[in-house]
Amino acid sequence: MTLWDVVTDVALLGALMLIGQFLRAKVKLFQSLLLPASLIGGFIGLALGPSGANVLPFSKSLSGYAGILIAVVFGCTPIGDKPLSKKELKGVGGFFYQNTGILIFQYAIGMALSLFVLNKFWPDLHNSFGLIYATGFYGGHGTAAAVGSAFKDLGYPEFFDLGNASATVGIVVGIIFGMALINWGTRKGYTNYVASPKQLPADMRTGLIAPENQKP
Numbered sequence: 001m002t003l004w005d006v007v008t009d010v011a012l013l014g015a016l017m018l019i020g021q022f023l024r025a026k027v028k029l030f031q032s033l034l035l036p037a038s039l040i041g042g043f044i045g046l047a048l049g050p051s052g053a054n055v056l057p058f059s060k061s062l063s064g065y066a067g068i069l070i071a072v073v074f075g076c077t078p079i080g081d082k083p084l085s086k087k088e089l090k091g092v093g094g095f096f097y098q099n100t101g102i103l104i105f106q107y108a109i110g111m112a113l114s115l116f117v118l119n120k121f122w123p124d125l126h127n128s129f130g131l132i133y134a135t136g137f138y139g140g141h142g143t144a145a146a147v148g149s150a151f152k153d154l155g156y157p158e159f160f161d162l163g164n165a166s167a168t169v170g171i172v173v174g175i176i177f178g179m180a181l182i183n184w185g186t187r188k189g190y191t192n193y194v195a196s197p198k199q200l201p202a203d204m205r206t207g208l209i210a211p212e213n214q215k216p
Helices: 005-027 028-033 037-048 064-078 088-120 127-151 158-187 202-206
Strands: none
Touching: 005 028, 005 037, 028 158, 028 202, 037 158, 064 127, 088 127, 127 158
């Protein structure tokens, strides 16, 4: 792997991100579903990349980026945040325990399904196969890539692809059904800030922040 490989990959990924953002800003369907520009560009890259038409000249190291860059994502998360008050910390604590419970529940369901159900049909199935579900649906592509890379180093390269497939299904299903549920709740009057999905700010729908709304 050379520096030219890295520069080429980054340039292609940047171009796909710009295309995804352009489509998000122009296509009403993407706006109504609030599909991220990265997901739109990612599907285009999947179709035109090595696993599809093989038109884009990505390097062979492309699949290794996610497992590394997820550390950058988590490292940048608190940038710009202000210190929390005691009242806010209490809310954060409840949110943490709620999410931790959801995570543990998903891992438990996945492992139980793998160990007690799927193993009955496929005796050679790896015992850790159940981790893929929670890793993909709860953690997303970055976590799936990180865990998949760990299993790859242990001699199970297929876990990397399975984790990313799980994450893709999770985010697409979550966005489509989640937005459908939000739209239904909005029309029923269950939401606090908007009475109709059409009232969402243009910045939120298009992903483009107007100059007067931009902050440093």
